[in-house]
Amino acid sequence: MSTQTQIDPQSVPTRTLNTGSKMPAIGLGTFGSDHVTNETVAEAVKAAIDIGYRHIDCASVYGNEAEIGAALKEVIDAGKVSREDLWITSKLWNDKHAEEDVLPSLRQTLADLQLDYLDLYLVHWPFPNFHAKGCDVDSRSELAKPYINENFMKTWRQMEKAVELGLVKNIGTSNMTQAKLEVMLPEAKIKPAVNEMEIHPHFQQQELYDYVVSQGIQPVGFCPIGSPARPERDKTAEDTVDTEDPVLREIAEKHGLHPATLCVKWAEQRGQIPIPFSTNPRNMAANLASVVGDPLTDEEMEALSKIDKNCRLIKGQVFLWKDDQSWEDLWDLDGVIAQ
Numbered sequence: 001m002s003t004q005t006q007i008d009p010q011s012v013p014t015r016t017l018n019t020g021s022k023m024p025a026i027g028l029g030t031f032g033s034d035h036v037t038n039e040t041v042a043e044a045v046k047a048a049i050d051i052g053y054r055h056i057d058c059a060s061v062y063g064n065e066a067e068i069g070a071a072l073k074e075v076i077d078a079g080k081v082s083r084e085d086l087w088i089t090s091k092l093w094n095d096k097h098a099e100e101d102v103l104p105s106l107r108q109t110l111a112d113l114q115l116d117y118l119d120l121y122l123v124h125w126p127f128p129n130f131h132a133k134g135c136d137v138d139s140r141s142e143l144a145k146p147y148i149n150e151n152f153m154k155t156w157r158q159m160e161k162a163v164e165l166g167l168v169k170n171i172g173t174s175n176m177t178q179a180k181l182e183v184m185l186p187e188a189k190i191k192p193a194v195n196e197m198e199i200h201p202h203f204q205q206q207e208l209y210d211y212v213v214s215q216g217i218q219p220v221g222f223c224p225i226g227s228p229a230r231p232e233r234d235k236t237a238e239d240t241v242d243t244e245d246p247v248l249r250e251i252a253e254k255h256g257l258h259p260a261t262l263c264v265k266w267a268e269q270r271g272q273i274p275i276p277f278s279t280n281p282r283n284m285a286a287n288l289a290s291v292v293g294d295p296l297t298d299e300e301m302e303a304l305s306k307i308d309k310n311c312r313l314i315k316g317q318v319f320l321w322k323d324d325q326s327w328e329d330l331w332d333l334d335g336v337i338a339q
């Protein structure tokens, strides 16, 4: 996978986190699911770095950190970038929330990625199933547990310890809702620097977005294009971002962009950090170029703000812990906090 297109990484905007760290305002997602091989994702990471990406969004559960680590080593050894040039995020999986598992899991990620430190480490989901060690992520785990703040704080203390140990520079949450953050934040010694959450034009989460920003937490938007290639097992068929949406199409056309690229541009301009996945260097380059290109007008941003359909793609059905639950219960906040 090679490409001639290059964008000066220095021209890519950054966001200053509540720790003072500067995080590149767009990253490359790496969830290949089961339709893209680990080797292809690793090739995509190398291509992305060649193009000018400096931010890679990883997770242990994606099962490809070893291949990505080899790719990172290759580009660093080749002198294309230094470790300090890169922003590497990873995430603690749900079966590693137990106090004794957090640091070993982080150390495994560091070993796989062949790094001494991460720029950002996230708790991937607020629903632990740490007593189901090694559970199959594809199947519904009857041992998953609701969010219980006291337990989450034990996990978070270990995340804070990872910062103290110099293993990670920043820590954050992912898939957290306002109700959970409201009980978690007062107890955090180190506030989350980011909350990674699903955001695309058809699922803008304005209320949560505003709350997160009001707390000095940077929103990172996953599935910025609505994850069009994700297999059915990971989403619900009727809900995909409609790139045929007339508003998206019209504005995209005006700017000479593919509607998918417009989703990325809108995301960055709105303020969240989009992390589009792609294995196609042309698409990667278009996405990166869009954030350094001419801004959308206020009217265009306003029009895009109105196409929200409150359409959540990643519903988390696999994390239900009772037979009579619906996926809405997972996001229906308070019911899952105080038990």
Ligand SMILES: NC(=O)c1ccc[n+]([C@@H]2O[C@H](COP(=O)([O-])OP(=O)(O)OC[C@H]3O[C@@H](n4cnc5c(N)ncnc54)[C@H](OP(=O)(O)O)[C@@H]3O)[C@@H](O)[C@H]2O)c1
Pocket (backbone or CB within 6 Å): 028, 029, 030, 031, 032, 057, 058, 124, 174, 175, 196, 197, 221, 222, 223, 224, 225, 226, 227, 228, 229, 230, 258, 260, 261, 275, 276, 277, 278, 279, 280, 282, 283, 284, 286, 287, 314
């Ligand atoms: N924290 C969490 O719980 C969580 C959950 C889900 C995802 N994530 C992260 O977010 C990342 C992104 O989400 P995602 O991978 O589900 O979906 P996504 O980024 O919304 O969509 C990726 C798809 O869009 C296509 N695409 C990308 N750029 C394009 C362009 N310019 N034109 C046309 N098509 C384009 C890609 O195809 P090509 O390969 O052909 O370009 C790929 O099939 C993940 O990889 C992962 O790192 C985090």
